[in-house]
Amino acid sequence: MFCRDFFELWPRAVVTDLSRLHSDHCPILLKVGVEDFGPKVFKCFNSWFLREDFERTVRLAYALAPRGGSVDRTIQLKLQNIKKAIKGWWVETKAKEEEEWKRLKENLECIERVAERRDLLDREREDRVMLLKRINELVKIKGRDLRQKAKVKWAVDRDENSSFFHGVVNARNLNNRIVGLKIEGQWVSNPKLIKDEVLLQFQERFTEPLTRRPKLWFISRLCHVLKLEGKEMNLLGALSLKSFTKPIDNGVKPYLYQIESASYPIRAEENPTIQECQIEDNPSADKEPNSTVVP
Structure with a gap:
């Protein structure tokens, strides 16, 4: 009862087996929803460093970052300002690349339709070559991001099967996603309650059992004992x-x-x-x- 194509189209689908108390068979509940667990973790992709305006954006954000009192506070403010600037830059860059992708495809389709009616001129052939070159560059950049998301390294770098990478990313997200937890005997699917329970479990496992650690008082006492005839002795x-x-x-x-x-x-x-x-x-x-x- 598993359809791979279905989960590729709806990766956030959840299947639940219900009780057969009021039915003569095992009812199955299928839900497709979006769980809001808060903002996503910031990730930096390798393809960003290949863009010309990325370094300029980072340098400008670093220079314009406010300064705090201590050194740690200053570094924190600089990193926060760089992160904010990169997010805004990526939104604009992604929108521009999508528009450029659509425009390149439309121009290429227009040239292909002209080629069906007559022979292309030299200028039209050059335009077609330039369009294909730019489209291949955009495809290569998207494939590099997909490889980084899927955390898969190919033996051959030119093999960019985007459908495979999408499948790997969706499968990884499906395995790492927490649909619900059983808390105090009840099934809970509320994201806020799930986050609180996970935080509580980690706090119980990583909390310091001793409120006060023992002090190494014997070192000073040993030095006092080893003082004989007014001569300080070397411990080693x-x-x-x-x-x-x-x-x-x-x-x-x-x-x-x-x-x-x-x-x-x-x-x-x-x-x-x-x-x-x-x-x-x-x-x-x-x-x-x-x-x-x-x-």
């Missing part, structure tokens, strides 16, 4: 633990600690497990640091 190079040897099992499991440090002397009274550990002030000396076996 304060202690250089070369190696910790394995416990030596001689009945009482003594431990052998071998520690190298440039500025942190460890005293026996600070750690009861180490009776004596002398660390050289100069780790680059040839003398090895003293190691003590503590029973």
Whole structure:
């Protein structure tokens, strides 16, 4: 029960299967409507950069944009002014190209009718060649926009099957369109309610669960602890633990600690497990640091 040609003509059609409570078959409801979800997202097409007046429009809008207090506000105002100028420029350009398209087709048809009655003159042949060249340019520009809308890249750039691109665009819009949502057990098709529900779902999933993040207070406290004998210690190079040897099992499991440090002397009274550990002030000396076996 699917007709591809129907959806190409009416891409916004919606098919709904109704309940068969009051019928001996499954009734199908077909609606063709336009859902207003607000203004469309601004898109910039690559073909705009090929037009001569596009760059001039952008430069003029950038120069005439108002300035705000901060840098961020100024950039925002400039982008808004450029967007507004491009929208107005595109409406005028599109209308002019449509009028030019109709005029070129009428002139070409007129020359073709003359060619059926008599041979064309040299000037008429040149006019026909120029008309065909301009028509092909407009067709190529429209095909480039359709390829960008459909997000399809052809292996051969000259293949511009407009019907195929229209089908791809309509199919993509049909798949991405939200016809309705089931909210609290009820089917809702109102665009405003659908937008509010989608926004609520995203807010629940991306809201910060912690109202107050933990502060890294231990860094300042660690710096305070590592201040020994009036010398500020480097957090990265304060202690250089070369190696910790394995416990030596001689009945009482003594431990052998071998520690190298440039500025942190460890005293026996600070750690009861180490009776004596002398660390050289100069780790680059040839003398090895003293190691003590503590029973």
